[in-house]
Structures are given as C-alpha cells and as structure tokens.
Amino acid sequence: MSVGPPLHPRLSALRAPAFLEVTRRAAELRAxxxxxxxxxxGEPGFDPPAAARDAAVRLIQQGDVRYTSMDGLEPLRTAIAERIGARRRLPLGPENVVVCVGATQAISSAVRATVKSGDEVVVPAPYWPPYVDVVGLAGGRPVCPRGRPEHGFKLTAERLRRSLSARTRWLFLNSPNNPSGAVYSAAELSALAEVLRDFPWVGVISDEIYEDLAFQGWAPSLLDVAPDLADRTLIVGGMSKGFAMTGFRIGWAVGPKRLVRAVTWLQALSTFTPPAVGQAAALAALTACEQPAVAERARLRERCAVVVRRLLAGTALRITPPEGAFYLLCDARAYIDGARAGAPSDDTALALALLERAEVATMPGGAFGLDGYLRLAFGGPDAEVDEAVERLVAALAAMASRAYPRQTFASAPT
Ligand SMILES: Cc1ncc(COP(=O)(O)O)c(C=O)c1O
Structure with missing residues (x-):
C-alpha cells in the first residue's frame, strides 16, 4: 500500500514524456x-546582457530583495507595456501586464484560470509539450490539428475552422515556433483571424517568446493584422530566449484587464510574487536594449544553413528549414521501421539508439505531437554542435535507411 495521498488522476493520466527516457539515459551515460x-x-547559446547581470548584483548588494507586488513591479510592467504596445501598435498600460515566473507560469495560470472539465483547447501540432499537459491537468481536452511539412507545419485557416467547436476556449499560436522554427506570415495570420471572427467565444494565447529570434528580425503577431481580436488575446512572452535570461525566470502575459487579473490571482496562489532579482534584471535589460540578440540572429541563421546542408548531404533526414529560433525538426522516418529487425520502431527508440551509438542527445518528435521526427537544438557553441552533427551523420550512415528519396539542397537555406 502506498503511503500518503495518491496522485491526482489527471496527473497520473498525463503521458510520461518520452524525452524523459532520453534525458535519463544521457545522464547515466555521462555519469x-x-x-x-x-x-x-532549448537553452540559448549566448550570454544574458551585462546590464541585467549588473542590476541583479546591485539589488542583492543593496539587500533590497523582498516580495514585490503580485502582478510584478510597476516600472517593469510599464516597460513591457511600452515595448509591446509600440511593436504591436496597441494602447497598452501597466494594468494590461502581469509579470510571471517565466512564460511557463503565464501559460499555466491563463489555462487554469479559464479551462474547466470538458472544455476544448486547440493546440496546433507540433507544439511545446506543456501546452497540452496544462490543458489536460485543468480537465480540458487538447485538440491538436497536425501541421503539414508542405505548409511549414503551420495551422491553416481550413484546419482551424474544422478544429473549433462550441466547447473551444482557446487557440494556442506560437510563432516563431518551438519545435519547428516556423514563422507565420501576416497573410497566414489574417486568414486565421478571419476564421476566429466567426467564433467570438474563443480566446487566443499568442506565445511570442521567440519573437526576437526570427531570422528576418521581426515576426508578425496576430494582433498586427487583427487588432479587433485584442479583447480576447493574451500575448505571452519573456526574457528567456531573446535575452538568454532563462534562469532569471521572468515572463509575462499581456492583454485585457479581466484576463490579466485572473492570471495574477492564480499566480498569487502558486508563487505569490515573481522574483525581485529577476525583475530588476529584466527591467535593466529592457531599458538598455530595444533590439536584443541582433548578432545572435545572424549567427543562428548562418548556423542553421551549415547544419541543414550537412544533414541533407550526409543523411536521409528530411528537413523543413526554420525561419527563427534554434530548432530543426527532422523527418526521421527513413530510419524508423517497426517491421525490420534491428531498426528503431519509433522516434524515441531512434533517439535512444543515437544516444548509444553517437553519444548525442536529441528530442523525439512524439514529445511535440509529431511522431517520426527528431528535434535538434543547434543554438549551442559552434564546435560542439558541429561535432554532434558529424557524429549523427556517421551513426545514421551506419544504420540502414529505407529507400527514401534524398532531399536536395533546393529547399535548404543558403
Ligand atoms: C514555446 C515556448 N513557450 C514558453 C517557454 C517557456 O519559457 P520561460 O523560460 O519563460 O518559462 C518555452 C521554453 O522553452 C518555449 O519553448
């Protein structure tokens, strides 16, 4: 008999993430x-701004490390409102912003504040895994239309319309996307907005955490093309990716006051306030730097081209080149075959095989709702990533691949 309270059935029902198996085995091999x-x-490969680190040290030295207000410090909320308001041409004030413990908490609080048993939430696949888990924990049902490679894995207006119902509460959008690196164009967002206008009860959580890492320097947002949807859209973002400040744990939700207040309330019940040190660092970084990661964007774009070329030349992986962030989503089905003795039977088995043979950890696509794929994060130090890619090429060459036609350079970035 187990001791203590049993786990909540909804927690027990969550699919144990397959990638845990890969990370556990990687830790064992390292040990x-x-x-x-x-x-x-998904850790950025560059350093947080010096202004942020200095501000954090200063605050600690002053000893001014206390609780802050539940929705975050006013000057930081004002800076976030001004930044997003200017970018998206929206009339935002600090009352439209709640500072959270990372974008993760903004998303989880927004869902828990609004989704009840039986509600549906449209989460286009491939997706960042916590979206579906947090919906499941709230008792909701994730509806996951699967993007096609020929559409850059993006949700089309037609698939959106077929996914919405009277029970839908939210649509998740994430551009630039983790894990595909896809960036929605203004035209694609306009087409989605057109559909959403027929479903006025549906809100949008627009996760824009990678906005500063779009290779072209700018990623359109739903509210750029459809400001009329502002009263039901929460923009989620944060300092983790564009400012490489993952450990400072600062994110935000920006939107209508009613929703912002609800997120604040939920947050107060789980963490009380966002961290003082992180907020001081975030305010300093936002004040010092209007356009972060400019050099990093150029580096990522170049690194992406190098890695894609090498993988396409040396393996039977198929790749839809990303337009932002630092992930490559690779169709690995040429190497997966449940019927062939010795061949990996799914993407987790393939990732585990690559870990054993190449000593390289990758993420199985099933974790992102896309079986048969691998996600490779290429943002790390050049020499390490190059070495890892060479090892993958060698290990995959040693694995018999099915007779998939090789993808050529034509669709790879230059
Ligand atoms: C799409 C997406 N949203 C949100 C997050 C969470 O970011 P944070 O560190 O702000 O919690 C991540 C982290 O990898 C992510 O990939």
Whole structure:
C-alpha cells in the first residue's frame, strides 16, 4: 500500500514524456564517463546582457530583495507595456501586464484560470509539450490539428475552422515556433483571424517568446493584422530566449484587464510574487536594449544553413528549414521501421539508439505531437554542435535507411 495521498488522476493520466527516457539515459551515460553531447535542450547559446547581470548584483548588494507586488513591479510592467504596445501598435498600460515566473507560469495560470472539465483547447501540432499537459491537468481536452511539412507545419485557416467547436476556449499560436522554427506570415495570420471572427467565444494565447529570434528580425503577431481580436488575446512572452535570461525566470502575459487579473490571482496562489532579482534584471535589460540578440540572429541563421546542408548531404533526414529560433525538426522516418529487425520502431527508440551509438542527445518528435521526427537544438557553441552533427551523420550512415528519396539542397537555406 502506498503511503500518503495518491496522485491526482489527471496527473497520473498525463503521458510520461518520452524525452524523459532520453534525458535519463544521457545522464547515466555521462555519469559513466561517456562524452555525451546534447542537441536536446532549448537553452540559448549566448550570454544574458551585462546590464541585467549588473542590476541583479546591485539589488542583492543593496539587500533590497523582498516580495514585490503580485502582478510584478510597476516600472517593469510599464516597460513591457511600452515595448509591446509600440511593436504591436496597441494602447497598452501597466494594468494590461502581469509579470510571471517565466512564460511557463503565464501559460499555466491563463489555462487554469479559464479551462474547466470538458472544455476544448486547440493546440496546433507540433507544439511545446506543456501546452497540452496544462490543458489536460485543468480537465480540458487538447485538440491538436497536425501541421503539414508542405505548409511549414503551420495551422491553416481550413484546419482551424474544422478544429473549433462550441466547447473551444482557446487557440494556442506560437510563432516563431518551438519545435519547428516556423514563422507565420501576416497573410497566414489574417486568414486565421478571419476564421476566429466567426467564433467570438474563443480566446487566443499568442506565445511570442521567440519573437526576437526570427531570422528576418521581426515576426508578425496576430494582433498586427487583427487588432479587433485584442479583447480576447493574451500575448505571452519573456526574457528567456531573446535575452538568454532563462534562469532569471521572468515572463509575462499581456492583454485585457479581466484576463490579466485572473492570471495574477492564480499566480498569487502558486508563487505569490515573481522574483525581485529577476525583475530588476529584466527591467535593466529592457531599458538598455530595444533590439536584443541582433548578432545572435545572424549567427543562428548562418548556423542553421551549415547544419541543414550537412544533414541533407550526409543523411536521409528530411528537413523543413526554420525561419527563427534554434530548432530543426527532422523527418526521421527513413530510419524508423517497426517491421525490420534491428531498426528503431519509433522516434524515441531512434533517439535512444543515437544516444548509444553517437553519444548525442536529441528530442523525439512524439514529445511535440509529431511522431517520426527528431528535434535538434543547434543554438549551442559552434564546435560542439558541429561535432554532434558529424557524429549523427556517421551513426545514421551506419544504420540502414529505407529507400527514401534524398532531399536536395533546393529547399535548404543558403
Ligand atoms: C514555446 C515556448 N513557450 C514558453 C517557454 C517557456 O519559457 P520561460 O523560460 O519563460 O518559462 C518555452 C521554453 O522553452 C518555449 O519553448
């Protein structure tokens, strides 16, 4: 008999993420002294701004490290409102902003504040895994239309219309996207907005956490093309990606006061206030830097081209080149075959095989709602990523691939 309270059935019902198996095995191999390289994690490969680090140290030295207000410090909320208001040409004030413990908390609080048992939430696949888990925990049902490679894995207006119902509460949009790196164009967003106008009860959580890492320097947002949807859209963002400030744990939700207040309330019940040190660092970074990661964007674009070229030349992986962030979504089905003895039977088995043979950790696509794929994070130090890619090429060459036609350079970035 187990001791203590059993887990909530909704928690027990969540699919144990397949990538945990990969990360656990990678840790075991490392502990055994094997030189495992990782293309698995979404950690930016550059440093947080000096202004942020200095501000954090200053605050600690002053000893001014206390609770803050539940929705975050006013000057920071004002800076966020001004930044997003200017970018999206929206009339925003600090009352439209709640500072959260990362975008993760903004998303989880927004869902828990609004989704009840039986509600549906449209989460286009491929997706960042916590979207579906947090909906499931709230008792909701994630509806996951699967993007096609020929559409850059993006949700089309027609698929959106077929996914919405009287029970839909939210649509998740994420551009630039993790894991595909896709960036929605203004025209694609306008087409989605057109559909949403027929479903006025549906809100939009627009996760724009990678906006500063769009290779072209700018990613359109739904509210650029459809400001009339502002009263039911929450823009989610944060300092983790464009400012490389993952450990400072600062994110935000920006939108209508009613929803912002609800997110604040939920947040107060789980973390009380966002961290003081992180907020001081975030305010300093936002004040010092209107356009972060400019050099990093150029580097990522170049690195992406190098990695895609190498993988296409040396393997039977198929790749839809990303337009932002630092992830490559690779169709690995040429190497997966449940019927062939010795061949990996799914993407988790393939990721585990690559871990054993190449000593490289990758993320199985099933974690993102896209079986048969691998996600490779290429934002790390050049030499490490190059070495990891060479190891993958060698290991995949040693695995018999099915007779898939090789993809050529034609669709790869130059
Ligand atoms: C799409 C997406 N949204 C949100 C987050 C969470 O970011 P934060 O560190 O602000 O919680 C991540 C982190 O990888 C992400 O990929």
């Amino acid at each position: 055994a002294g094997r030189p495992v390289l990782s293309l698995a994690f």
